[in-house]
Amino acid sequence: MTWQLTFKVARYKPGEPPRTDTFQIELDPERTILDGVEKIWAEQDRTLTFRHACHHASCGSCAIMANDVEVLPCIVEVNQVTRNGGTIEVGPLHNFPVVSDLVVDMGTFFERMQQVGMPIIGPTDPLDNQPKDDFHAYENCIECGICLSACPVVATDPTYLGPAALAAAYRQYHNSDDSEEKQRIMNLVDRENGIWRCHVAYECTAACPSNVDPAGKIMGLRRQATVNRVRKLFGLKPA
Amino acid sequence: MNMSEHSQKYHVVVIGAGSTGAAVAHDLALRGFKVTVLERGEIASGTTGRNHCLLHSGGRYCVKDQESAVECIEENMILRKIMPEAMELNGGLFVAVNDEDMAYKQSFIEGCEATGIPYKELNASEARRREPYLSEKTLGAVWVPDGVFEPMRMCMSFLASAKQNGAMVRPYVEVTGLQVEDQRVVAVEVWDRISGEESVIHADLVVNAAGPWAGMITDMAGVDVPVVATPGVMVSMTGRYCQLVVNRLNVSSDGDIVVPQRETSIIGTSSWTVEDADYIEMPEDHIQMMYDRGSEMMPILREVEPRGIFAVARPLIGRIGEDEREIARTFKCFDHADRDGVEGFVTIAGGKTTTARAMAEGTVDVVCAKLDLEIPCATKETQLLSYRAYYTI
Amino acid sequence: MAVSNAPEGSRAYPGQQPREPQKRVLRWFQPFNRSLGTWSFTLNRVTGIGLVVYLYLHLGVLSLLLVGEESWDTFLAVAKSPPVLVMDVVLLAGLLIHGFNGLRVALVGSGFMVKQQRQLFIGMMVLALILLVIGGTAVFLK
Ligand SMILES: Cc1cc2nc3c(=O)[nH]c(=O)nc-3n(C[C@H](O)[C@H](O)[C@H](O)COP(=O)(O)OP(=O)(O)OC[C@H]3O[C@@H](n4cnc5c(N)ncnc54)[C@H](O)[C@@H]3O)c2cc1C
Ligand code: HEM
Ligand code: SF4
Numbered sequence: 001m002t003w004q005l006t007f008k009v010a011r012y013k014p015g016e017p018p019r020t021d022t023f024q025i026e027l028d029p030e031r032t033i034l035d036g037v038e039k040i041w042a043e044q045d046r047t048l049t050f051r052h053a054c055h056h057a058s059c060g061s062c063a064i065m066a067n068d069v070e071v072l073p074c075i076v077e078v079n080q081v082t083r084n085g086g087t088i089e090v091g092p093l094h095n096f097p098v099v100s101d102l103v104v105d106m107g108t109f110f111e112r113m114q115q116v117g118m119p120i121i122g123p124t125d126p127l128d129n130q131p132k133d134d135f136h137a138y139e140n141c142i143e144c145g146i147c148l149s150a151c152p153v154v155a156t157d158p159t160y161l162g163p164a165a166l167a168a169a170y171r172q173y174h175n176s177d178d179s180e181e182k183q184r185i186m187n188l189v190d191r192e193n194g195i196w197r198c199h200v201a202y203e204c205t206a207a208c209p210s211n212v213d214p215a216g217k218i219m220g221l222r223r224q225a226t227v228n229r230v231r232k233l234f235g236l237k238p239a
Numbered sequence: 240m241n242m243s244e245h246s247q248k249y250h251v252v253v254i255g256a257g258s259t260g261a262a263v264a265h266d267l268a269l270r271g272f273k274v275t276v277l278e279r280g281e282i283a284s285g286t287t288g289r290n291h292c293l294l295h296s297g298g299r300y301c302v303k304d305q306e307s308a309v310e311c312i313e314e315n316m317i318l319r320k321i322m323p324e325a326m327e328l329n330g331g332l333f334v335a336v337n338d339e340d341m342a343y344k345q346s347f348i349e350g351c352e353a354t355g356i357p358y359k360e361l362n363a364s365e366a367r368r369r370e371p372y373l374s375e376k377t378l379g380a381v382w383v384p385d386g387v388f389e390p391m392r393m394c395m396s397f398l399a400s401a402k403q404n405g406a407m408v409r410p411y412v413e414v415t416g417l418q419v420e421d422q423r424v425v426a427v428e429v430w431d432r433i434s435g436e437e438s439v440i441h442a443d444l445v446v447n448a449a450g451p452w453a454g455m456i457t458d459m460a461g462v463d464v465p466v467v468a469t470p471g472v473m474v475s476m477t478g479r480y481c482q483l484v485v486n487r488l489n490v491s492s493d494g495d496i497v498v499p500q501r502e503t504s505i506i507g508t509s510s511w512t513v514e515d516a517d518y519i520e521m522p523e524d525h526i527q528m529m530y531d532r533g534s535e536m537m538p539i540l541r542e543v544e545p546r547g548i549f550a551v552a553r554p555l556i557g558r559i560g561e562d563e564r565e566i567a568r569t570f571k572c573f574d575h576a577d578r579d580g581v582e583g584f585v586t587i588a589g590g591k592t593t594t595a596r597a598m599a600e601g602t603v604d605v606v607c608a609k610l611d612l613e614i615p616c617a618t619k620e621t622q623l624l625s626y627r628a629y630y631t632i
Numbered sequence: 633m634a635v636s637n638a639p640e641g642s643r644a645y646p647g648q649q650p651r652e653p654q655k656r657v658l659r660w661f662q663p664f665n666r667s668l669g670t671w672s673f674t675l676n677r678v679t680g681i682g683l684v685v686y687l688y689l690h691l692g693v694l695s696l697l698l699v700g701e702e703s704w705d706t707f708l709a710v711a712k713s714p715p716v717l718v719m720d721v722v723l724l725a726g727l728l729i730h731g732f733n734g735l736r737v738a739l740v741g742s743g744f745m746v747k748q749q750r751q752l753f754i755g756m757m758v759l760a761l762i763l764l765v766i767g768g769t770a771v772f773l774k
Binding site: 201 | 651657736737743
């Protein structure tokens with residue numbers, strides 16, 4: 001069975017005003033929004049540009065807006081967002097520079113992730129009979145940028161470090177047992193455009209497709225920062 | 240002898256930024272060449288990004304295709320040292336769930352011995368203690384050093400290092416033609432899919448690493464390579480139900496591997512051939528087969544929801560019509576001067592993401608030989624940059 | 633013939649000049665389509681701004697006292713008219729929503745009840761609603 005679908009795609013090419021293109025495609029309702037976009041590229045418009053790699057929510061590169069909410073289009077089946085004969089609107093993520101069509105530039109985002117320096121592979125609890133250094137697992141954050149697109153603060157303050165980097169900072173702070181590294185992380189986040197810029201809207205946590213709970217982690221860092229300051233007041237070392 | 244001042248004179252264009260092109264670019268840049276990578280989509284948007292993410296130990300090939308198995312275990316041991324960031328070194332189990340599997344165990348272990356794959360036998364209760372979701376029918380298992388990688392981050396890591404050494408990486412630039420003069424490829428015609436501009440890029444040598452699309456590139460030079468686009472289906476299930484990679488202890492077949500990645504378990508894969516790999520229609524029965532076969536090893540997989548279903552084509556070397564699984568997975572580097580009398584043009588195809596570094600080494604050796612340079616490969620010992628550096632260099 | 637290496641620009645997309653995102657102040661006032669969190673964010677902003685506006689209004693009205701007794705009396709008469717009483721209830725609503733939500737922001741923002749922040753918001757709003765009903769009745773009964 002296939003459905004008749006209309007895709008409204010936000011288009012942008014350098015030097016041209018943004019526009020919306022409409023495409024009609026036939027798609028199995030169990031295929032994903034990303035399958036639809038790829039099909040349009042393959043069969044109708046070779047100028048359409050979009051980011052994608054793994055198609056199973058692990059690489060984080062395909063994040064876009066679909067019907068006005070952030071999604072990983074690789075894991076959203078078209079039947080979850082529309083019906084036979086329906087329309088799906090797709091566009092680039094908010095709050096990122098747009099390179100072309102659905103492609104956004106993640107440069108600044110990755111720069112901040114790199115600054116924080118949380119390894120994407122972290123140590124996990126070893127299985128009972130498994131040597132510890134042999135067992136590491138990927139962190140949940142797939143660096144998709146969805147949380148930054150959803151955040152009302154990032155929408156008006158591009159210098160805000162943003163939920164993903166702050167959530168990574170939380171992990172890095174708690175994974176590290178080196179007090180210098182902990183201090184480096186605190187210096188990075190305990191400032192105006194760091195943890196204190198957040199207005200507790202929790203949109204990042206609601207939008208994150210990978211259960212990172214960035215907002216909760218920002219609050220955790222705030223608590224830590226406060227505790228450290230109070231301890232300092234009494235001449236104690238940071239916890 | 241430092242020959243890089245000689246290699247600097249040469250501009251090598253690499254077509255494709257999958258694992259093969261990315262590794263080739265890194266090797267070329269490390270040996271001092273001036274490198275431009277042209278990729279029509281995003282990094283790893285072809286086969287590489289969408290593969291099964293298994294850092295092969297070689298176990299899968301150790302009985303029927305020992306050449307591949309040796310390649311895998313060697314590269315596995317190298318990659319885990321030079322690119323620890325892009326892989327989960329969790330190990331893998333080959334699991335027997337019936338008598339036929341158990342009967343295969345002996346030849347499997349002999350294969351491991353013959354190809355140098357470290358292994359450890361586990362009895363059924365040990366195996367199920369490690370992996371509680373394994374079938375109650377489990378009769379035994381063998382541990383091997385499988386791993387799980389993130390293909391896109393692997394490519395970015397190779398490319399970050401290549402950029403560090405001066406390479407230029409251009410996504411969304413599609414090769415539309417090759418200019419051939421006097422039986423020599425001298426330039427590539429490109430179309431920038433972002434700006435719409437068409438231009439011509441001079442090249443002293445072109446490396447075609449376009450994966451299952453390699454044949455379209457060779458067509459542009461009027462030559463031919465026997466690369467067959469052979470897709471496979473994978474289903475990523477919601478929830479991580481194994482910590483180690485779970486393989487079926489038997490002759491390679493469909494749906495016989497479960498790769499855990501983050502909070503998912505990916506079942507794969509199958510095999511058929513297509514003419515055009517741009518958009519692959521997935522056969523429903525292949526998807527169903529993943530649930531059926533995967534749940535033979537881990538019954539829970541029948542009860543949970545899928546998260547992502549996808550397919551992508553292998554660039555296998557062979558001809559359409561041959562039994563796809565029988566085509567050796569080992570890669571091949573075609574020097575079109577020897578094959579077809581066209582100079583300045585090399586195609587690298589086949590292989591696996593696990594063996595990308597070795598494929599690159601072989602290819603750049605060929606490039607050096609063609610240009611009469613003797614520069615040793617250093618990728619085995621060179622620590623790669625973080626994938627994040629791809630965006631910051 | 634074009635040169636082989638494109639000029640500098642974006643680091644990941646050499647030669648391209650990405651379009652910088654515009655600041656989207658309107659996003660503060662668009663809770664539709666989003667989760668409960670943006671409702672709290674928007675409500676807090678709207679009521680906060682509303683309260684500031686009221687503060688100035690209030691100061692302006694108080695300055696009538698400087699004008700003289702007569703104008704103050706006319707003002708009191710207007711202040712007791714039903715439309716203005718309704719506005720008083722709106723003000724009370726704003727104060728309660730902003731105050732209780734502010735309590736939540738302050739609590740969660742300092743790391744307390746982080747796990748229950750959603751329930752906390754709902755609880756605070758229920759509390760605000762109850763007090764609003766009590767307060768509203770009081771305003772009209774007086
Ligand atoms: C189903 C499946 C599962 C697999 N699982 C594993 C696994 O678990 N482990 C493993 O090690 N290997 C696995 N493999 C094998 C591995 O994925 C491939 O061998 C490898 O990715 C091939 O990489 P490549 O760079 O040669 O091709 P690709 O990744 O396809 O790269 C070629 C690139 O060239 C680009 N291109 C094409 N035409 C043009 C043009 N005209 N101009 C510019 N660019 C162009 C494409 O966009 C593409 O990005 C799997 C393969 C399949 C199909
Ligand atoms: C009743 C007690 C009050 C409490 C507990 C309170 C609490 C808060 C808190 C915690 C914030 C920060 C919200 C955030 O981080 O997003 C805030 C913002 C604000 N408050 Fe209050 N407040 C109170 C009364 C008032 C009053 C009386 C006014 C007006 C005169 C006011 C005006 C504002 C404004 C304008 C903002 C900024 C809006 C924003 O950032 O969204 N508040 N308040
Ligand atoms: S925290 Fe979640 S939404 Fe943000 S980048 Fe990471 S995975 Fe994406």
